[in-house]
Amino acid sequence: MPAVRRRPAAVGATSLSIALAALALAGCADKAEDDAKGAVEVTATDSKCEVSKKEFAAGHVSFAVHNKGSKVTEVYVYGAGDRIVTERENIGPGTRATINAEVKAGDYEIACKPGMKGDGIRQKVSVTGKGAPKKTDPRLNKAVADYRTYTQSQADETIPVTQRFADAVKAGDVNKARSLYALSRIGWERTEPVAESFGDIDPKVDVREDGLEKGQDWTGWHRLEKSLWQAKKISADDKKLADTLMTDLKDWQKRVGKAEITPTSMANGAKELLDEVATGKVTGEEERYSHTDLVDFNANVEGAKKAYELLEPVASENNKALTATLDREFADIEKELAKYRKGDAYVSYDTVGKDKRKELSDAVNALAEPLSKLAAAVVVK
Known part of the structure; x- marks a missing residue:
């Protein structure tokens, strides 16, 4: 099954489009919590996508993203067949974002997309077991x-x-x-x-x-x-x-x-x-x-x-x-x-x-x- 992706902004966007995008990046950039205990750290640059853990337990997972590149980036977690498990777009240069998701056991890929284009720079990760006993509400x-x-x-x-x-x-x-x-x-x-x-x-x-x-x-x-x-x-x-x-x-x-x-x-x-x-x-x-x-x-x-x-x-x-x-x-x-x-x-x-x-x-x-x-x-x- 092909990847399901958000529709990109039009090529040759107007100056208004660029200005509004910049405003959105400034206003919406997430501030990751410094004490994100147990989070999977994702460091994105213009040429790399580094992941602190290649294996972690299933259940609730926090991905602490830091964009150290010069371009706006987005981070996706893909399951089999490029099924999107979770994503975060518009992560500005020098900013951080925390993505929370429920992840089942299996094999996944974490993709960083500098410039928010293409299939991204990908890292394979493995999610094992059932994780800690899951509380439900x-x-x-x-x-x-x-x-x-x-x-x-x-x-x-x-x-x-x-x-x-x-x-x-x-x-x-x-x-x-x-x-x-x-x-x-x-x-x-x-x-x-x-x-x-x-x-x-x-x-x-x-x-x-x-x-x-x-x-x-x-x-x-x-x-x-x-x-x-x-x-x-x-x-x-x-x-x-x-x-x-x-x-x-x-x-x-x-x-x-x-x-x-x-x-x-x-x-x-x-x-x-x-x-x-x-x-x-x-x-x-x-x-x-x-x-x-x-x-x-x-x-x-x-x-x-x-x-x-x-x-x-x-x-x-x-x-x-x-x-x-x-x-x-x-x-x-x-x-x-x-x-x-x-x-x-x-x-x-x-x-x-x-x-x-x-x-x-x-x-x-x-x-x-x-x-x-x-x-x-x-x-x-």
């Missing part, structure tokens, strides 16, 4: 179960509206397809905090043209978006792609209930999604033809908030100050997004100026920074 078990129910409901609700979108494409009705495009994506965008758990679906349905791997066919929503808004017509190939989109989404619908989800993957995924919003989506690169970006943003925030709300009872007990901050920052970003509502919809993103986009980016970054600490706050001591 019934509230976290319920949080995972409830979140799985939530993601399943989002998938179930996505299928009929996307079928209407696909039917409009197949009928050659550009205006109707345009009216249904953003609505068809809401359920998917709400579940993006755990998109990697769904296998190789993400690159099939949600990849942008500049995010294609070598030899990969371009399928999914954004391929059809380009036809609807740039070409302003629907080709015979587009009609076939509408059927392909439905096939892939129905596959996703079946996988959601079986996806591997943990409290830490919920927390890490929510944080990573907001990083992606701040450094890529807020620039307008995601919905570059339709300019329906604000619908995506809102759905992303809703999905991240759902994950947080389910984990909040345990997180509040372990770090009340953190949850108070998160409550405030979620409210602030919701207030910021509300400025752009127009009835039941959002304004076209191409009408939002640079200064206003920066305000959105700042609000996302203000939420992403404390959200990076949520995974540690739901670890059962």
Whole structure:
């Protein structure tokens, strides 16, 4: 199964994109705790990825990352078939990040990606046994179960509206397809905090043209978006792609209930999604033809908030100050997004100026920074 990777920023990004990315790096860089006892230390440079332990016990694992290189980097932990176990992007030069994850016994690879490109510099590691006896908290078990129910409901609700979108494409009705495009994506965008758990679906349905791997066919929503808004017509190939989109989404619908989800993957995924919003989506690169970006943003925030709300009872007990901050920052970003509502919809993103986009980016970054600490706050001591 091919790797499931986040979509990169567009080649030749504007100066605004670069500026916002720099702001995100400054605002979201994690400060690893100096006393991260027992952590697997990952030292990243522009040419190396050094790991302090090549073998460690299964269970809850902390990866203490230090980027000593001159480039922004990201760190991935891959299982068999390049299945993403956990990741952290946008680790700035000279900064540290702590990644918490639940890791089962098996063979893995830790990859550092200087410049956030390519397959990365990889180190093989082995995770042995069951680790220390694992404490469980019934509230976290319920949080995972409830979140799985939530993601399943989002998938179930996505299928009929996307079928209407696909039917409009197949009928050659550009205006109707345009009216249904953003609505068809809401359920998917709400579940993006755990998109990697769904296998190789993400690159099939949600990849942008500049995010294609070598030899990969371009399928999914954004391929059809380009036809609807740039070409302003629907080709015979587009009609076939509408059927392909439905096939892939129905596959996703079946996988959601079986996806591997943990409290830490919920927390890490929510944080990573907001990083992606701040450094890529807020620039307008995601919905570059339709300019329906604000619908995506809102759905992303809703999905991240759902994950947080389910984990909040345990997180509040372990770090009340953190949850108070998160409550405030979620409210602030919701207030910021509300400025752009127009009835039941959002304004076209191409009408939002640079200064206003920066305000959105700042609000996302203000939420992403404390959200990076949520995974540690739901670890059962």
